[in-house]
Amino acid sequence: RDSTGISVGVAASPNGNASLKGSVVVNIAGSGSTGGREGTIAEITGGAQISTTGAITVAAAERNNLLSFAGAAAATFKSGPGIGAAVAVNKADGEVTAAIDNATISKALAVTVRAVEGANDVNDTTSRTQIVGVSVAGAASKDVAISGAATVNSLNTRTTARVGDATAIGSTTTRVGDVLVRADDRSVIGSGAMGVSGSGQVAVSGAVAVDLLDKTTTAKLGGTTYSSTNVVVDARSSAAAYGGLVALGLSSNGNLAMAAAVAEQDNTTLAEIANGATVDTNGNVGVNAEDKADVIRFTGSGILASVQMQSSSTKARIGEAANVTARAGGSALAVRTGNLTGGTQPSDSSTTGDTSATSGELSTMDKNVGQSIASDSAAANEQDSDTATNDGIETVDATAILGAQTATTQNVSGVAVTANTDQRMINIGLGGSVSSSVAVAGAATVSIIEGHTVAEIGRNANINQGSGSTGATQDVVVQAHTNGLTVDTAVGFTGGTVGVGAAVDVAMIDKTTQAKIGYGATVSAARNIEVKADNEDTLVGVVASMAVGTTSAGVSGAVGVAVLSNKAEAFVESAPDAAHAARLTAGATSGNIKVEADNTSRVYHVAGSMGLGKYAGAGIGVSVVSAQT
Numbered sequence: 001r002d003s004t005g006i007s008v009g010v011a012a013s014p015n016g017n018a019s020l021k022g023s024v025v026v027n028i029a030g031s032g033s034t035g036g037r038e039g040t041i042a043e044i045t046g047g048a049q050i051s052t053t054g055a056i057t058v059a060a061a062e063r064n065n066l067l068s069f070a071g072a073a074a075a076t077f078k079s080g081p082g083i084g085a086a087v088a089v090n091k092a093d094g095e096v097t098a099a100i101d102n103a104t105i106s107k108a109l110a111v112t113v114r115a116v117e118g119a120n121d122v123n124d125t126t127s128r129t130q131i132v133g134v135s136v137a138g139a140a141s142k143d144v145a146i147s148g149a150a151t152v153n154s155l156n157t158r159t160t161a162r163v164g165d166a167t168a169i170g171s172t173t174t175r176v177g178d179v180l181v182r183a184d185d186r187s188v189i190g191s192g193a194m195g196v197s198g199s200g201q202v203a204v205s206g207a208v209a210v211d212l213l214d215k216t217t218t219a220k221l222g223g224t225t226y227s228s229t230n231v232v233v234d235a236r237s238s239a240a241a242y243g244g245l246v247a248l249g250l251s252s253n254g255n256l257a258m259a260a261a262v263a264e265q266d267n268t269t270l271a272e273i274a275n276g277a278t279v280d281t282n283g284n285v286g287v288n289a290e291d292k293a294d295v296i297r298f299t300g301s302g303i304l305a306s307v308q309m310q311s312s313s314t315k316a317r318i319g320e321a322a323n324v325t326a327r328a329g330g331s332a333l334a335v336r337t338g339n340l341t342g343g344t345q346p347s348d349s350s351t352t353g354d355t356s357a358t359s360g361e362l363s364t365m366d367k368n369v370g371q372s373i374a375s376d377s378a379a380a381n382e383q384d385s386d387t388a389t390n391d392g393i394e395t396v397d398a399t400a401i402l403g404a405q406t407a408t409t410q411n412v413s414g415v416a417v418t419a420n421t422d423q424r425m426i427n428i429g430l431g432g433s434v435s436s437s438v439a440v441a442g443a444a445t446v447s448i449i450e451g452h453t454v455a456e457i458g459r460n461a462n463i464n465q466g467s468g469s470t471g472a473t474q475d476v477v478v479q480a481h482t483n484g485l486t487v488d489t490a491v492g493f494t495g496g497t498v499g500v501g502a503a504v505d506v507a508m509i510d511k512t513t514q515a516k517i518g519y520g521a522t523v524s525a526a527r528n529i530e531v532k533a534d535n536e537d538t539l540v541g542v543v544a545s546m547a548v549g550t551t552s553a554g555v556s557g558a559v560g561v562a563v564l565s566n567k568a569e570a571f572v573e574s575a576p577d578a579a580h581a582a583r584l585t586a587g588a589t590s591g592n593i594k595v596e597a598d599n600t601s602r603v604y605h606v607a608g609s610m611g612l613g614k615y616a617g618a619g620i621g622v623s624v625v626s627a628q629t
Helices: none
Strands: 002-015 019-029 040-044 049-051 055-076 081-100 104-107 110-117 129-141 144-163 178-199 202-221 224-227 231-251 254-273 278-281 285-301 303-318 323-326 333-341 354-357 406-434 438-457 474-496 498-517 522-524 529-549 553-572 583-585 593-613 616-628
Touching: 040 055, 055 144, 081 110, 081 178, 110 144, 129 202, 178 224, 178 254, 202 285, 231 303, 285 333, 285 438, 323 406, 333 474, 406 498, 474 553, 498 593
Parallel strands: 002 055, 019 081, 040 081, 049 104, 055 110, 055 129, 081 144, 110 178, 129 178, 144 202, 178 231, 202 254, 224 278, 231 285, 254 303, 278 323, 285 406, 303 438, 406 474, 438 498, 474 529, 498 553, 522 583, 529 593, 553 616
Antiparallel strands: 019 055, 055 081, 081 129, 129 144, 144 178, 178 202, 202 231, 231 254, 254 285, 285 303, 303 406, 333 406, 354 406, 406 438, 438 474, 474 498, 498 529, 529 553, 553 593, 593 616
């Protein structure tokens, strides 16, 4: 299903005495209903019995594209006010489900269950759901000019690829080929708002932008599955919010320009083999969850506030009491190691068999399951190799951090459970005011980032306990990776007979990255068992303010606060008693067991202020950094 909505509204005219013009544009799109249920749905259910010498594909896809533009201009050339207002609103709800529930597949060359939000064809790997809103308002008057522009975007999606608990695929005597369960959500939101007022006396302008994203992406394999080659459960989410706001007032006596921006992004990505499920394959098993989230915003005005919030939950898991055996035959799976190359970040010398996945690349498994389960885009942050100080904080080269990097991959035969989160937030606010009398300007930027990335083998799960010949390269890999970049900039400048300027920046980052094996689990590998968690975070904050008083005083202040609370944990869970302890067995001759956690936080933070006046000038700059790693 492909839905496109384009709306344009424009109102403009001059008037001799007073002028009032407004434009409001609203776009609303939804998934509709299928068989009395909401969304785009493709499914096999109802106790179906299926046998074929070919492949079975269950696929559902949808895309919503919305574009709205609202413009208004009001002008009066005599006495009286000129008022212009424009509002643009986009709201899209999407729900896509591809499922096999309560069915038996006794024979098939391959089984594929795919759900895609962001394309009208599951084989399209580049399209995205796109929501764009723009509002522009202008006002001009000899006396009073007032303009206001507002843009609101809202996107709510649910994307699910599922094999239900009551489903049987293949058997011990008749195995199917490749099995792929994949959910993919790709979306982008863009917002722009501009208010401009010009007057011989008083000018007031305002701009507001609100972007809301709420995405849930789930790939689940339940029931029983018997395969001769590879079984892959893959959930991927990619979301971006871009915005720009400008409010400008021009007058000979007094002007007031205000702008406010809010972006909230909430992503939940889950890939799992369900609790109690059975997966038995002569090839390999991959469970992979990936989330990439970007928020980039520029705000310019006399007085402004820009608040950006980003929350991500990414989990890849083999459920509790699940039985998973992968005998490591056939082509290995390429999974992300979490390492980034390019720039000067040191590589992990213990990793072997690595290849590179270019930033922005998205591998597909539609035709060749198992060739790659992870090479999605990497966080676009480049970090230096300075030695960490005792408090775990490193300084970075601010000119290098925006360089593109690539994510490395590692070939794994056996069982791979991987979770990857890439988060990037760039929040820039510029507040400025110039007046022939008193000038006041202020910029406040706030960035709040939360992340929870987990790769796990659940409690009482049985891994590689099935009978039969096993490949010598059979590994069990459980890896969780987080990469983050935050750039916050708040700058305020004023110039007038009296100048007052302020800039405030607050950045709060709280992330947990976990790789774990639950208690009661029994895990075996012919070669190695690896449990690894790593977090890489870079924060750059610049806060500056300057005030100039041409005939009196200039007063300015700048305050920057950065709070980081990041954890990386890799562990085998402690059992309540000896009878419930996990049991790990690596290769008898050269097998290794590695449990490793790495956590790196890099901070570059500057605050500066200057006040200049004919009689007095004062400036204060404060930078506060708190980090727990």
